[in-house]
Each structure stands twice: as structure tokens, then as C-alpha cells.
Amino acid sequence: MSKLMIAAGIVLVLDTFLISAVSNMNLGVVMPALLGIPLLITGLFYDRAAVWFETGAGAVVKWALIAGYSIFLLTFVFTAVLIGSASSKKPGEADAVVVLGAGLRGRRVSYTLARRLDAAIDYALQYPGIPVVVTGSRGPGELLSEAEAMKNYLVSKGFPEERIIIEDRAKSTSENFRFSKLILDKLLEKPYRTAYVTTDFHLFRAGLVAKEEGLTAFGIGAETKWYLLPNNCLREYVAIWMYFLTGKIGFMLP
Known part of the structure; x- marks a missing residue:
């Protein structure tokens, strides 16, 4: 033993x-x-x-x-x-895409955020015309807002700039959805469906938060590096239970 x-x-x-x-x-x-x-x-x-x-x-x-x-x-x-x-859930058709921020390296998006943006491009190109909201404020050590850096990355990949909407106030997942919803409520006719893009291990918690913020939404997951998955799941484990115990998300079973 x-x-x-x-x-x-x-x-x-x-x-x-x-x-x-x-x-x-x-x-x-x-x-x-x-x-x-x-x-x-x-x-x-x-x-x-x-x-x-x-x-x-x-x-x-x-x-x-x-x-x-x-x-x-x-x-x-x-x-x-x-x-x-x-x-494991398959994405459907949405009226808008919301990409959640994930940190920068100075002015450049991190590896994790780049994978989210790549997944957003793959999805959004299937539905020409739907808007893509990039959401995230400027964090410590970052030289511009996550949203601005995300827009720059999308444009550098050839994604149409006119389809990109910047939301640069959000400092948390709850605010990502709350502030994005304010934008989409003015832009789209209700009811509408939103596809949110985040990393695969974050899909579950993000979906619960989106529901709490009043969005009809489904998730699109960007893959994470296999050797980071156990640690990311541990991080999500703590975050999910903290959100649940503090009332930020409701009952966790569908």
C-alpha cells in the first residue's frame, strides 16, 4: 500500500x-x-x-x-x-455565433483561443450572413481587448470583417453571454438560436450559464491538447461546483 x-x-x-x-x-x-x-x-x-x-x-x-x-x-x-x-452533441443551425474569449499573449490570441476561432470559422462559413460576436475584455498583461485580437485573427484568416461584431466589456462567462445577448437582441428578430464556441471541456458549464442568461443556445467545442485535458477537467470540476453552490447555474442534470 x-x-x-x-x-x-x-x-x-x-x-x-x-x-x-x-x-x-x-x-x-x-x-x-x-x-x-x-x-x-x-x-x-x-x-x-x-x-x-x-x-x-x-x-x-x-x-x-x-x-x-x-x-x-x-x-x-x-x-x-x-x-x-x-x-458529444452535434451542432445544429444557428442565427448567430458567439465566440468566448480565452486569454492573449500580448497582442496575439493564445493557442486555446486560436482553436476556438478556427472552430467558429468552420461553422460560420456553412451559414453565410450570420453574425459572429467575439466577446472578451482586456485582461492583465494584455495589450488590447480579447475581442479586438479575436477580430484581427478572424480577418487574417480571410473571414469577412463585416460579419464580425466586437463585445469588449465581458470579464466572465456570464458577462460574455449577457453582453452578447444585448447586442443580438437589437440585431435579430426573436426568437433566435445562438451557437457559442468554446473549448470542449468548457461546453457544459458554458451551456448552463447561457441558459441562465436567457439565451437559446447550443455549443461548438474546440479540441484541447490531450495532455492538458485531465487538468482542464479538474479546473472545470471546481468551477462547475462553485457556480452551482453559489447559484450562478441551476440544476445540473438536463
Whole structure:
């Protein structure tokens, strides 16, 4: 058992160090280390820990760890199934496209955001004439708004500039949809359907937020790098439950 705990702890801590070298630091990157350190420490000092866990405060800590890891595993598997179910749905026909921002590198879109924009181009070119709203404000360390950089990327790929609408105030997923809806309500005849474009692991939460903001919408998912998927799912796991517990999204089952 001690060897298994040490191995699991090393893998989880190593994951954090390796992924932090190729991705922005976020909770999804840090969480494997947070999960792995208790396992690693317990495994390294297994004999002493086994004795301590049998009495007093040690017994409380032992059962708290067992309960914590059990609850995490159950809720994570449940959440991962929901995330996967959203990624597997086929897009239909929409009256407008909303592309959610995802960070810049100075003036240039990040890899993740570029994949979202590529997916938006592939979809929007199938339906000539529908508007494409690019949404996102200017964040720390960014030299222009995400929306402006997104427009520049689309134009550089040959997408018609006249079809692009900039929404540059939004600082969160909720605001992405809220402010985009204000634009589309003035532009389109109701009722209308919106296709929102985001990264595949983010589709489920984004769909719930869109519903809360009053949009009739479906998602189009851009693929993420396979080695980032576990960490991104961990990040989404935390975000989904935080949104649910704070009332930002409603009941999570369809």
C-alpha cells in the first residue's frame, strides 16, 4: 500500500510541475499536487502514520481524508460524465455565433483561443450572413481587448470583417453571454438560436450559464491538447461546483 501511495503521489505532483511549464497556472494545474502531497507524505512515513491514524486526532484526520477523497472521486466522475456528454452533441443551425474569449499573449490570441476561432470559422462559413460576436475584455498583461485580437485573427484568416461584431466589456462567462445577448437582441428578430464556441471541456458549464442568461443556445467545442485535458477537467470540476453552490447555474442534470 505504501508503494502505491508513493507512486500515486509522485505522479500527481509531477503532473503539476510538468503542466505548469506549458500552461497558465490555474487551479486545474495545482490540484494534482494538492491531491498528491498527502498521499506522498503518508506513503513515505506509512508505518508511523498507520500508528498515528489509530488514535485521537490521527483517527479524525484518517477518516477526514478517506471521506474527502471518496467525495472527490464520486463527484469528479459524475462531473466528468456531464462534461463529456456536452462535448458529444452535434451542432445544429444557428442565427448567430458567439465566440468566448480565452486569454492573449500580448497582442496575439493564445493557442486555446486560436482553436476556438478556427472552430467558429468552420461553422460560420456553412451559414453565410450570420453574425459572429467575439466577446472578451482586456485582461492583465494584455495589450488590447480579447475581442479586438479575436477580430484581427478572424480577418487574417480571410473571414469577412463585416460579419464580425466586437463585445469588449465581458470579464466572465456570464458577462460574455449577457453582453452578447444585448447586442443580438437589437440585431435579430426573436426568437433566435445562438451557437457559442468554446473549448470542449468548457461546453457544459458554458451551456448552463447561457441558459441562465436567457439565451437559446447550443455549443461548438474546440479540441484541447490531450495532455492538458485531465487538468482542464479538474479546473472545470471546481468551477462547475462553485457556480452551482453559489447559484450562478441551476440544476445540473438536463
